[in-house]
Amino acid sequence: MTVPHSTSQLRVRYAETDQMGVVYYANYLIWFEVARTDLLRAAGWNYREMEEAGFSLPVIQAHCEYRQSARYDDVLDIHTTGTLMSPVRVRFAYQVIRAADGARLAEGYTEHATLDTTGRPRRLPARARQMFERAGRTDE
Numbered sequence: 446m447t448v449p450h451s452t453s454q455l456r457v458r459y460a461e462t463d464q465m466g467v468v469y470y471a472n473y474l475i476w477f478e479v480a481r482t483d484l485l486r487a488a489g490w491n492y493r494e495m496e497e498a499g500f501s502l503p504v505i506q507a508h509c510e511y512r513q514s515a516r517y518d519d520v521l522d523i524h525t526t527g528t529l530m531s532p533v534r535v536r537f538a539y540q541v542i543r544a545a546d547g548a549r550l551a552e553g554y555t556e557h558a559t560l561d562t563t564g565r566p567r568r569l570p571a572r573a574r575q576m577f578e579r580a581g582r583t584d585e
Contacts, residue, residue: 468516503558
């Protein structure tokens with residue numbers, strides 16, 4: 446069964462590391478956001494359009510397991526998949542892979558509620574639901 450997916454590539458910047466040259470743990474969550482934004486954009490739906498249509502996708506849960514350290518100047522591939530959990534909830538899963546050797550450095554997920562401009566739960570717009578349905582996965 447396929448789900449929406451994308452791969453984002455980035456190079457670890459010096460500012461993202463500690464004094465030992467190891468990536469600070471919170472940066473992985475920032476990279477998850479970059480990768481999620483890339484997935485949505487590749488599917489034809491970006492945050493600006495979503496917000497203009499009166500929707501937001503706040504994170505309601507985040508999880509990351511760290512397996513190996515990323516270091517300054519590593520090139521990383523972040524593989525992202527999206528799953529529709531319910532009409533008002535979406536989950537994105539991430540794998541952070543070092544491009545040079547294919548090592549899996551971290552993996553995790555974020556879960557998002559769909560809210561309207563007043564902060565109340567709202568069904569994903571048809572356009573977004575169809576993105577997941579076209580990919581063959583829906584748990585409605």
